[in-house]
Amino acid sequence: MPATIDRHQKFWRAATLCGGLSMVPSASISATSGISVSTGIDEQARLPFWETSDRGMSLRLVQRLPDQTRGFFEARGFSKARAERIAQSCVFQTVFKNISGAAEPSPLDYNLREWVVAHKGRTQGMKTREDWNREWRENNTPKPARIAFEWALMPTRQRYAPGDYNWGMSMFNLAPGTRFDLTVTWRQHGENRQAVIKGIECAPDIHPTPAELGSR
Amino acid sequence: MKCAIIWAAIVYLSSSQPLLAADTHTQSLPALPEPLPAPEFTLQGEDGETYRLADYRGQVVVLNFWATWCPPCRYEMPSMEGAWQKVKDQGIMILGINVGEDADTIFEFTGSYPLSFPLPMDRDGTVVTSYPVMGLPTTYVVSPEGKVTHRAVGSREWDDPQLLDLLRQMKRGN
Numbered sequence: 166m167p168a169t170i171d172r173h174q175k176f177w178r179a180a181t182l183c184g185g186l187s188m189v190p191s192a193s194i195s196a197t198s199g200i201s202v203s204t205g206i207d208e209q210a211r212l213p214f215w216e217t218s219d220r221g222m223s224l225r226l227v228q229r230l231p232d233q234t235r236g237f238f239e240a241r242g243f244s245k246a247r248a249e250r251i252a253q254s255c256v257f258q259t260v261f262k263n264i265s266g267a268a269e270p271s272p273l274d275y276n277l278r279e280w281v282v283a284h285k286g287r288t289q290g291m292k293t294r295e296d297w298n299r300e301w302r303e304n305n306t307p308k309p310a311r312i313a314f315e316w317a318l319m320p321t322r323q324r325y326a327p328g329d330y331n332w333g334m335s336m337f338n339l340a341p342g343t344r345f346d347l348t349v350t351w352r353q354h355g356e357n358r359q360a361v362i363k364g365i366e367c368a369p370d371i372h373p374t375p376a377e378l379g380s381r
Numbered sequence: 382m383k384c385a386i387i388w389a390a391i392v393y394l395s396s397s398q399p400l401l402a403a404d405t406h407t408q409s410l411p412a413l414p415e416p417l418p419a420p421e422f423t424l425q426g427e428d429g430e431t432y433r434l435a436d437y438r439g440q441v442v443v444l445n446f447w448a449t450w451c452p453p454c455r456y457e458m459p460s461m462e463g464a465w466q467k468v469k470d471q472g473i474m475i476l477g478i479n480v481g482e483d484a485d486t487i488f489e490f491t492g493s494y495p496l497s498f499p500l501p502m503d504r505d506g507t508v509v510t511s512y513p514v515m516g517l518p519t520t521y522v523v524s525p526e527g528k529v530t531h532r533a534v535g536s537r538e539w540d541d542p543q544l545l546d547l548l549r550q551m552k553r554g555n
Binding site: 237241262308309312313315316317319320322323325326327328329330331332333 | 409411448450451452453480481504505506509515516517532533534535537
């Protein structure tokens with residue numbers, strides 16, 4: 166890992182010296198070499214998000230309720246049983262962007278197969294499009310459903326030019342309500358970069374009433 | 382005082398803005414390192430017409446791959462319609478290739494998002510996989526010579542004057 170100290174790192178160091186980092190939930194902060202990590206409530210989804218950003222990169226994971234995922238895939242031709250299987254797989258809406266500007270443009274490369282999910286002392290990879298597609302082909306899922314599924318997920322590998330981004334679902338293959346840490350790896354500005362987002366929580370499998378949804 | 386400023390910044394960063402397309406648009410249209418021959422296709426449009434890429438040789442073609450359920454695809458559609466209104470008589474074609482959906486679904490979508498440029502349907506995903514598309518939306522620009530020269534991953538403000546000027550320059554052969 167590069168050990169460059171940039172202004173972000175100086176900022177967080179100063180914050181630590183101010184003695185206030187304990188005010189920020191420990192689960193939300195795990196920065197490596199100037200990379201920031203934060204959490205909060207996504208304004209649009211009104212659900213928790215976890216976000217990491219670096220010089221030229223930003224990644225936000227927003228919880229998706231299992232009910233939202235069930236509804237989405239049932240509407241696109243999946244049987245109830247298969248939509249249920251997807252919904253129980255810890256799904257996040259993901260926005261990954263190359264935000265490098267004109268002053269310091271750089272392509273950004275990533276491969277989801279390099280990302281590591283840590284849960285209860287064990288590590289595993291993410292469940293990618295290709296993993297799922299193998300299952301769908303084996304159990305003869307209708308092609309229109311498979312097409313929608315494939316394009317709804319984050320690409321397994323991608324190269325973003327400055328200004329490019331994707332918005333898609335990420336699946337972590339964990340039970341609803343599970344907490345996990347995610348090690349995110351990417352390459353930009355000629356360096357391999359890494360961030361650990363700690364304490365991400367899969368959405369619980371709740372069934373809000375219309376009144377509760379209205380008050381969200 | 383310094384600590385107060387730092388903590389004010391932390392509070393600001395912790396409540397950071399959602400990463401919506403609208404918040405951080407960069408009007409970039411990156412050129413490919415090497416232009417690629419644009420794979421040919423023939424697709425039925427949502428309007429019942431047949432669309433062949435080869436029919437637009439000599440024009441600049443903006444090929445947008447999209448789906449109705451894709452939030453950034455929906456986001457950029459009004460600006461793509463705005464662009465179409467400005468360039469449709471200037472030798473620039475916009476084709477919004479829908480991936481995997483049927484005419485009824487697209488028709489319903491256009492009730493909320495009025496679109497007048499052609500919407501060919503790639504029902505079985507054959508065309509989208511013939512291009513190096515990894516995620517939706519992805520938009521390619523095809524030169525009058527039939528080469529893919531530019532790619533945008535994610536939404537853009539397509540009616541941005543600078544983007545339109547780039548397309549016009551390509552049409553003029555500059």
